[in-house]
Amino acid sequence: MAKNALETAVTLLKGRAKSTQTLRQALLAKGFAAAEVETALSRCAQLGYLNDEAMGQAVAKRLLEDNRAIGEVQRKLLQAGLADATVASILKWAQEECGYDELAAARFWLRQRNLEGPKAARFLASRAFTPETLERLGFGENS
Numbered sequence: 001m002a003k004n005a006l007e008t009a010v011t012l013l014k015g016r017a018k019s020t021q022t023l024r025q026a027l028l029a030k031g032f033a034a035a036e037v038e039t040a041l042s043r044c045a046q047l048g049y050l051n052d053e054a055m056g057q058a059v060a061k062r063l064l065e066d067n068r069a070i071g072e073v074q075r076k077l078l079q080a081g082l083a084d085a086t087v088a089s090i091l092k093w094a095q096e097e098c099g100y101d102e103l104a105a106a107r108f109w110l111r112q113r114n115l116e117g118p119k120a121a122r123f124l125a126s127r128a129f130t131p132e133t134l135e136r137l138g139f140g141e142n143s
Helices: 005-015 020-029 034-046 052-065 070-079 084-097 102-113 117-126 131-136
Strands: none
Touching: 005 020, 005 034, 020 034, 052 070, 052 084, 070 084, 102 117, 102 131, 117 131
16 A cells, blocks of 8 residues: 555655655655645645754754864754754754863864874864864864
């Protein structure tokens, strides 16, 4: 028996939380009509199964606890299909509520990888640490 869009959406959400956009794309790719997809998304939100803000906060909290840079968190949230305004709100929440310190996170990675000098600066920049953080660590223009 073929599932309808709502049943399929609930099944897709069982594996892990998804953004509204990601779930929309998955349902459309399965051949459901746009109107049926929007109805299913609305119902999932009403039931509390679909909440972009909560999903984004959980992802951000996990990444920041793993000492990831705010820039990397932002990139991951955007890749997950969250809207720019939602991502901005989540990043603000994360910095205020999680007590995130990018300088401490950068120092963690330098100790973890035993990096110094230009190699350390390149590594941190590749992980989306801000130029301000690199400057505070002593990695200037010549590093």
